[in-house]
Amino acid sequence: MTRVGPVALQRLVACLLVVLLAGCGWQLRGTVGGGLADVPVQVTGDTGSRLGERVSSELANLGARVVSDAAQARLVVEVADASRSRRTVATDDRGFATEREVTYRLRFRVRPGGEAPPEATAGPLQTVTTRGAYPVDPDNLQASEAEEDALAADLRDDAIRLMLSRVARSL
Incomplete structure (x- = not known):
């Protein structure tokens, strides 16, 4: 009878874990594509060119193809508006602010583009x-x-990543 050494047993267990996790669909967070790899996406909205450029850049980083025409897109990400606000959360004994909180809100909607399946809805x-x-x-x-x-x-960049995470889940 052949004896299995501890190193061989560890390798076997590691391989079994990899196969088990891959088989159940588990993925590491932050994997390239995030479900948007090679998906044609159009970004629309009247929120200023800087925000649109950041959204398009992040989509490209995720492997999506950013297109300018909705007829060529599978998804249309419509950025409705973005806002930034601040409030004072702490003051000193003289009444001057010592700490402030900034809030960034991004409102959006996902619509089907011309390349979307017929059953896709907004x-x-x-x-x-x-x-x-x-x-x-x-x-x-x-x-x-x-x-x-x-x-x-x-905060804007984090909001864009959260938005695109939701967009990827809508596929």
Whole structure:
């Protein structure tokens, strides 16, 4: 009788786990494509060119083909609006803000494009909200504004990723 060593047993268990997880459809988060690989997508909406460029860029990073005509698209991502707001969450004894919270909201809808299957329907208007806080230095407001702008850009990028995650799940 042949004896199986501990290294061989570990390799066998690892291989069985890989086969089991792959067989049940489990995937690592952040895998390339996210379900959008090679899918033709059009981005529409009157939200400013910078947001549209960021959405198109992120779609391209996920492997989607960004098209300019809805007839060539399988999906149309309609960005309804984007908004940014802030509120003071902490003050010092003089009443000056010491911490602020920034909220970024992105509202969108997914519609079928010309390449969509006939049974595809438009989805409801959805909202993605991201929040973050930053410290405020009452003596250096210019630095605080720069901090807010950097945080808002990060929140916008996070909101776009969350939106595209929902778009990928709608396929």
